[in-house]
Amino acid sequence: MQTLLDTLPKGISVLDVPFGTGRFVPYYRERDYQISGLDASGHMVDAARKALGDEAFYDCFVCIGDAAKLRYPDGAFDLLVSTRFLRDIVTFGPAKQMLKEMARVTRRWAIIQLGEAAEGGEMPNDDETMAGRMSRQMVDDLLMAHGFRPIERRLVATGEDGNRIHHILCERLPN
Ligand SMILES: C[S@@+](CC[C@H](N)C(=O)[O-])C[C@H]1O[C@@H](n2cnc3c(N)ncnc32)[C@H](O)[C@@H]1O
Numbered sequence: 001m002q003t004l005l006d007t008l009p010k011g012i013s014v015l016d017v018p019f020g021t022g023r024f025v026p027y028y029r030e031r032d033y034q035i036s037g038l039d040a041s042g043h044m045v046d047a048a049r050k051a052l053g054d055e056a057f058y059d060c061f062v063c064i065g066d067a068a069k070l071r072y073p074d075g076a077f078d079l080l081v082s083t084r085f086l087r088d089i090v091t092f093g094p095a096k097q098m099l100k101e102m103a104r105v106t107r108r109w110a111i112i113q114l115g116e117a118a119e120g121g122e123m124p125n126d127d128e129t130m131a132g133r134m135s136r137q138m139v140d141d142l143l144m145a146h147g148f149r150p151i152e153r154r155l156v157a158t159g160e161d162g163n164r165i166h167h168i169l170c171e172r173l174p175n
Pocket residue numbers: 017018019020021022023038039040041044065066067068082083084085089
């Protein structure tokens with residue numbers, strides 16, 4: 001994450017969905033970002049406040065809400081970050097709706113965590129998680145179809161089955 005953030009300007013606005021415990025907040029603050037976060041769980045937002053401490057937490061605008069229906073205007077943020085979510089927490093049908101919403105509120109970049117198959121690839125059904133089913137080409141096509149052009153990847157983990165998980169830095173394509 002840090003090496004991808006280092007390719008972007010300082011002082012930009014970021015929306016982190018889902019925010020979870022806000023684990024990237026220290027990196028955002030080091031880079032003078034204006035930080036917003038959204039998570040479905042109030043308990044998780046409480047956990048974020050405890051984990052970050054009041055000073056860092058209250059430096060962020062954190063909302064409770066659903067990633068499928070973001071209550072922000074179009075193009076509200078320079079950067080959208082979404083990790084440990086679209087690949088494995090939600091199924092493919094909602095994940096596509098969430099990608100659409102993420103693209104709507106982003107004007108410049110996104111860093112999205114997704115998986116890819118070691119070999120071959122298949123499209124998930126809407127009621128399955130994406131997990132590591134798709135080939136890299138399928139992942140890239142999915143991102144492009146939602147207005148995100150992948151420009152750099154960082155490997156986060158490789159599973160025993162050889163499937164890989166990446167943080168993918170994307171450029172927002174013009175509408
Ligand atoms: C594994 S955590 C990831 C948190 C953070 N992105 C990270 O990488 O540490 C998954 C988070 O998704 C949140 N979540 C689940 N469904 C959601 C939804 N529909 N909209 C927003 N957040 C959701 C959960 O409350 C939880 O905090």
